[in-house]
Amino acid sequence: xxxxxxxxxxxxxxxxxxxxxxxxxxxxxxxxxxxxxxxxxxxxxxxxxxxxxxxxxxxxxxxxxxxxxxxxxxxxxxxxxxxxxxxxxxxxxxxxxxxxxxxxxxxxxxxxxxxxxxxxxxxxxxxxxxxxxxxxxxxxxxxxxxxxxxxxxxxxxxxxxxxxxxxxxxxxxxxxxxxxxxxxxxxxxxxxxxxxxx
Amino acid sequence: xxxxxxxxxxxxxxxxxxxxxxxxxxxxxxxxxxxxxxxxxxxxxxxxxxxxxxxxxxxxxxxxxxxxxxxxxxxxxxxxxxxxxxxxxxxxxxxxxxxxxxxxxxxxxxxxxxxxxxxxxxxxxxxxxxxxxxxxxxxxxxxxxxxxxxxxxxxxxxxxxxxxxxxxxxxxxxxxxxxxxxxxxxxxxxxxxxxxxx
Amino acid sequence: xxxxxxxxxxxxxxxxxxxxxxxxxxxxxxxxxxxxxxxxxxxxxxxxxxxxxxxxxxxxxxxxxxxxxxxxxxxxxxxxxxxxxxxxxxxxxxxxxxxxxxxxxxxxxxxxxxxxxxxxxxxxxxxxxxxxxxxxxxxxxxxxxxxxxxxxxxxxxxxxxxxxxxxxxxxxxxxxxxxxxxxxxxxxxxxxxxxxxx
Amino acid sequence: xxxxxxxxxxxxxxxxxxxxxxxxxxxxxxxxxxxxxxxxxxxxxxxxxxxxxxxxxxxxxxxxxxxxxxxxxxxxxxxxxxxxxxxxxxxxxxxxxxxxxxxxxxxxxxxxxxxxxxxxxxxxxxxxxxxxxxxxxxxxxxxxxxxxxxxxxxxxxxxxxxxxxxxxxxxxxxxxxxxxxxxxxxxxxxxxxxxxxx
DNA sequence: GATGAATGAGCTTTCATTCAT
DNA sequence: AATGAATGAAAGCTCATTCAT
Numbered sequence: 001x002x003x004x005x006x007x008x009x010x011x012x013x014x015x016x017x018x019x020x021x022x023x024x025x026x027x028x029x030x031x032x033x034x035x036x037x038x039x040x041x042x043x044x045x046x047x048x049x050x051x052x053x054x055x056x057x058x059x060x061x062x063x064x065x066x067x068x069x070x071x072x073x074x075x076x077x078x079x080x081x082x083x084x085x086x087x088x089x090x091x092x093x094x095x096x097x098x099x100x101x102x103x104x105x106x107x108x109x110x111x112x113x114x115x116x117x118x119x120x121x122x123x124x125x126x127x128x129x130x131x132x133x134x135x136x137x138x139x140x141x142x143x144x145x146x147x148x149x150x151x152x153x154x155x156x157x158x159x160x161x162x163x164x165x166x167x168x169x170x171x172x173x174x175x176x177x178x179x180x181x182x183x184x185x186x187x188x189x190x191x192x193x194x195x196x197x198x
Numbered sequence: 199x200x201x202x203x204x205x206x207x208x209x210x211x212x213x214x215x216x217x218x219x220x221x222x223x224x225x226x227x228x229x230x231x232x233x234x235x236x237x238x239x240x241x242x243x244x245x246x247x248x249x250x251x252x253x254x255x256x257x258x259x260x261x262x263x264x265x266x267x268x269x270x271x272x273x274x275x276x277x278x279x280x281x282x283x284x285x286x287x288x289x290x291x292x293x294x295x296x297x298x299x300x301x302x303x304x305x306x307x308x309x310x311x312x313x314x315x316x317x318x319x320x321x322x323x324x325x326x327x328x329x330x331x332x333x334x335x336x337x338x339x340x341x342x343x344x345x346x347x348x349x350x351x352x353x354x355x356x357x358x359x360x361x362x363x364x365x366x367x368x369x370x371x372x373x374x375x376x377x378x379x380x381x382x383x384x385x386x387x388x389x390x391x392x393x394x395x396x
Numbered sequence: 397x398x399x400x401x402x403x404x405x406x407x408x409x410x411x412x413x414x415x416x417x418x419x420x421x422x423x424x425x426x427x428x429x430x431x432x433x434x435x436x437x438x439x440x441x442x443x444x445x446x447x448x449x450x451x452x453x454x455x456x457x458x459x460x461x462x463x464x465x466x467x468x469x470x471x472x473x474x475x476x477x478x479x480x481x482x483x484x485x486x487x488x489x490x491x492x493x494x495x496x497x498x499x500x501x502x503x504x505x506x507x508x509x510x511x512x513x514x515x516x517x518x519x520x521x522x523x524x525x526x527x528x529x530x531x532x533x534x535x536x537x538x539x540x541x542x543x544x545x546x547x548x549x550x551x552x553x554x555x556x557x558x559x560x561x562x563x564x565x566x567x568x569x570x571x572x573x574x575x576x577x578x579x580x581x582x583x584x585x586x587x588x589x590x591x592x593x594x
Numbered sequence: 595x596x597x598x599x600x601x602x603x604x605x606x607x608x609x610x611x612x613x614x615x616x617x618x619x620x621x622x623x624x625x626x627x628x629x630x631x632x633x634x635x636x637x638x639x640x641x642x643x644x645x646x647x648x649x650x651x652x653x654x655x656x657x658x659x660x661x662x663x664x665x666x667x668x669x670x671x672x673x674x675x676x677x678x679x680x681x682x683x684x685x686x687x688x689x690x691x692x693x694x695x696x697x698x699x700x701x702x703x704x705x706x707x708x709x710x711x712x713x714x715x716x717x718x719x720x721x722x723x724x725x726x727x728x729x730x731x732x733x734x735x736x737x738x739x740x741x742x743x744x745x746x747x748x749x750x751x752x753x754x755x756x757x758x759x760x761x762x763x764x765x766x767x768x769x770x771x772x773x774x775x776x777x778x779x780x781x782x783x784x785x786x787x788x789x790x791x792x
Numbered sequence: 793g794a795t796g797a798a799t800g801a802g803c804t805t806t807c808a809t810t811c812a813t
Numbered sequence: 814a815a816t817g818a819a820t821g822a823a824a825g826c827t828c829a830t831t832c833a834t
Contacts, residue, residue: 006818027225028313031804044819046805111366112310115226123372153373154383157363158356165359166351168309174321175351185352193391204793229829230796239795241831250829402797423621424709427825440798442826507762508706509619519768549760549769550779554752557759561751564705570717571747581748585787593786600814625808626817635816637810646808 010048013038018059022104026056026113053116060110060117060126063102067095068129075136081146081195084137086187089163093179096167103167111164134159141194148196158193162186208246211236216257220302224254224311251314258308258315258324261300265293266327273334279344279393282335284385287361291377294365301365309362332357339392346394353392360388406444409434414455418500422452422509449512456506456513456522459498463491464525471532477542477591480533482583485559489575492563499563507560530555537590544592554589558582604642607632612653616698620650620707647710654704654711654720657696661689662723669730675740675789678731680781683757687773690761697761705758728753735788742790752787756780 016037020029031052035042049055074087096103110117110127117126124131138155141147147155166186170179214235218227229250233240247253272285294301308315308325315324322329336353339345345353364384368377412433416425427448431438445451470483492499506513506523513522520527534551537543543551562582566575610631614623625646629636643649668681690697704711704721711720718725732749735741741749760780764773 009818025311025313030802040818041820042804043806043821047818052804108310108312112306113223114370115223123370150383150387151375151380153364153367154380154387157367157380157384158360158387161359161361161363161366162356163359165355165362168359169351169355172312172321177349182349182352182355185348186355189348189352189356189391192393192395193387195390197390207793228827233796240829241796242794244830245793405797421707421709426823428823436797437799438825439800439827443797448825504706504708508702510766511619511622519766546779546783547771547776549763550776550783553759553763553776553780554756554783557755557757557762558752559755560759561755562747564755565747565751568708568717573745578745578748578751581744582751585744585748585752588789588791589783589787591786603814624806629817636808637817638815640809641814 006048009040013040013045013048013055014059014062017055018063018101018105021056021059021109022101026052026109026116056109056113056116057121057126059105060121061129063105063110064127064130066102068133070095071130071133071137075133075140081141081144082191084141085191085194086184088137088159089183089187089190090180092163092167093183096170097179100167100171103164104171107164107168107171131156145196147194150194155194158190162190204246207238211238211243211246211253212257212260215253216261216299216303219254219257219307220299224250224307224314254307254311254314255319255324257303258319259327261303261308262325262328264300266331268293269328269331269335273331273338279339279342280389282339283389283392284382286335286357287381287385287388290361290365291381294368295377298365298369301362302369305362305366305369329354343394345392348392356388356391360384402444405436409436409441409444409451410455410458413451414459414497414501417452417455417505418497422448422505422512452505452509452512453517453522455501456517457525459501459506460523460526462498464529466491467526467529467533471529471536477537477540478587480537481587481590482580484533484555485579485583485586486576488559488563489579492566493575496563496567499560500567503560503564503567527552541592543590546590551590554586558586600642603634607634607639607642607649608653608656611649612657612695612699615650615653615703616695620646620703620710650703650707650710651715651720653699654715655723657699657704658721658724660696662727664689665724665727665731669727669734675735675738676785678735679785679788680778682731682753683777683781683784686757686761687777690764691773694765697758698765701758701762701765725750739790741788744788749788752784756784 013034017029017034020033020037024033031042031045035045038045049058070091071088074084074091077084077087079087092103120126134156135152138147138152142149163186166175166179166182169175175182211232215227215232218232218235222231229240229243232253233243236243247256268289269286272282272289275282275285277285290301318324332354333350336345336350340347361384364373364377364380367373373380409430413425413430416430416433420429427438427441431441434441445454466487467484470480470487473480473483475483488499516522530552531548534543534548538545559582562571562575562578565571571578607628611623611628614627614631618627625636625639628649629639632639643652664685665682668678668685671678671681673681686697714720728750729746732741732746736743757780760769760773760776763769769776
């Protein structure tokens with residue numbers, strides 16, 4: 001049987017670590033835990049990543065890339081902004097449901113342990129793939145007259161805070177219904193908040 | 199001079215610990231650090247709290263109580279909901295500016311280190327003071343016809359996610375302007391999202 | 397029975413560590429080894445010293461102080477330089493015999509692992525107590541006409557290299573006779589090397 | 595092009611390792627570092643040397659051989675002992691200047707990490723090439739009446755300790771002047787120490 | 793109530809050496 | 814002869830908690 005390539009091994013580590021980090025948090029996840037889950041020795045882990053922190057940073061870049069791509073697809077579609085907002089909510093909730101570790105990592109590791117990302121991920125440099133697409137989303141919406149012209153962060157905070165908050169409540173099993181059942185009303189709320197009024 | 203009472207001592211510990219936890223995070227704050235800041239021995243600390251976790255749990259209840267009181271004041275006012283929402287945003291941003299440790303603790307400790315609050319703070323039991331007032335806020339708004347009737351969590355997530363997100367961006371110094379300059383547009387966004395339309 | 401004071405505990409650690417370091421070397425001596433020898437836990441060690449390196453640096457200062465005091469006594473004596481040189485050799489060899497860990501530490505740890513002493517012990521700052529007395533020794537000898545006027549390091553290297561070399565050979569059990577049996581001839585060699593000739 | 599022979603490969607390893615060991619010390623030099631510098635895999639290294647320690651031992655024998663040869667040339671010359679001593683000092687200081695890794699290895703690795711050389715290099719068996727020539731040097735000097743008859747180690751310690759000490763001070767950049775500027779006065783000191791007096 | 797020295801399990805990381813290829 | 818991923822024991826150090834005083 002073929003030995004897994006260097007790249008496959010890295011990917012495998014990232015996958016397993018992502019699950020642990022997102023579930024247990026950065027500090028409560030230990031190196032032996034990660035190594036065991038990947039099925040390798042602790043020592044060997046360090047042939048692939050220089051440190052626990054390096055791994056954490058690669059992970060957030062990886063996630064940002066995937067979310068960014070999803071946003072780009074939406075940005076490139078021809079729909080009106082009511083539908084586009086609905087598409088974003090749908091995409092985000094599907095992520096949070098099917099690959100919850102991504103969203104949870106974002107919330108529980110990246111946003112929560114800032115000190116880990118201090119060197120090399122200052123400001124938003126490690127999530128720029130994603131944030132850039134969000135920026136394009138708003139600018140385009142304002143340009144074509146469907147969204148009210150307002151400070152970017154005011155809109156960004158609404159989107160990300162709202163969706164993140166719902167994903168959090170879902171992850172904590174606080175929501176009484178399935179996440180996707182909130183989709184339509186949340187998309188409407190966001191649209192009402194951001195749309196232009198005649 | 200009177201010796202500080204047991205209760206005063208506890209309050210003093212909580213105040214100092216809150217500052218440390220909110221700034222450094224739960225795991226990066228050590229017991230000796232807390233003891234030193236309070237001006238007491240580590241050993242004596244354990245006469246007031248059974249563990250670091252116990253302290254963390256008491257803190258979130260304490261904060262929930264204070265935020266709950268602020269919400270109650272707003273709930274008891276006679277204003278219309280456009281103004282009430284504005285009042286909530288104002289209150290929250292003032293908290294985040296004048297007593298940032300409270301909001302930061304909520305975001306950086308309570309929301310981020312779920313494992314710490316697993317036993318004894320399941321679901322929302324340790325933040326019920328606050329959440330209950332938010333519930334009253336919405337129910338009353340719906341009852342009097344000013345807010346659209348929708349699932350509580352759908353509205354709750356908007357409020358808390360949005361405001362929390364802005365406080366986070368502010369704390370991370372990512373916002374280009376002062377937090378309070380976003381107040382009006384954010385209040386408007388929230389109102390537009392939740393109001394009834396004729 | 398009285399509990400040992402903080403200072404006594406530090407001294408005890410230094411004594412035991414000195415023995416280990418001088419016998420095994422800096423890197424081959426482990427923290428658990430030191431702790432065990434002192435009869436304390438590893439963790440408790442760090443209540444007394446910030447790190448293994450800190451301990452190493454305090455040790456060389458301590459040794460330099462003791463050797464410096466011995467040299468000062470000789471410097472303050474009224475003898476001629478032939479006798480003074482003899483006194484230095486005697487003192488050094490007695491040290492190397494009765495408290496070999498001091499001389500061995502100097503040779504095997506301080507001189508050999510320069511990287512450990514890089515920060516805080518640059519050049520000779522941690523052995524200045526001793527080196528200063530050696531300087532005084534030579535300067536005074538030259539001033540009163542008994543020693544030839546030459547570059548300090550040329551004389552210093554002779555003294556320290558020679559005596560250190562003999563202590564090393566003794567420690568390695570390479571010398572066929574007891575160290576002190578070499579005393580007179582070595583003192584004579586040094587005197588002949590440094591004295592003035594009419 | 596011819597593949598490098600087994601012997602050439604060994605020599606290449608020794609050369610590169612010597613540089614690393616002498617600069618970084620035995621423990622701070624890692625096997626991957628050596629392998630990389632040689633341009634071979636770590637695994638292949640072990641086809642040439644059984645262990646890091648084996649390599650270290652072969653190195654000291656190699657150095658002893660080279661220094662021994664230099665001493666033999668001096669031993670075979672016809673000069674008087676004042677000049678011969680001068681020649682030894684000159685040779686040693688040139689070594690220390692032009693091939694510092696040899697002298698530094700001797701001082702920083704061989705003399706400092708005795709535990710590494712415990713098995714197989716007891717006493718002076720791995721430096722016998724060199725020590726033997728030094729012995730011949732003294733015995734011949736005594737035989738022809740130019741050097742005082744004294745215990746070998748008393749003379750040996752003077753020579754090696756003095757020269758080694760100066761090389762050390764030079765390596766540590768403690769000497770205010772270039773090493774060779776000390777040559778004449780040091781040669782004179784040694785000669786005065788060892789010569790016969792009428 | 794008050795102290796802080798003491799504990800010891802646990803952390804991340806390192807590294808000489810091995811071995812399937 | 815050559816590779817380098819893999820091993821795993823051991824390193825230095827941290828820290829919540831305890832307990833004799």
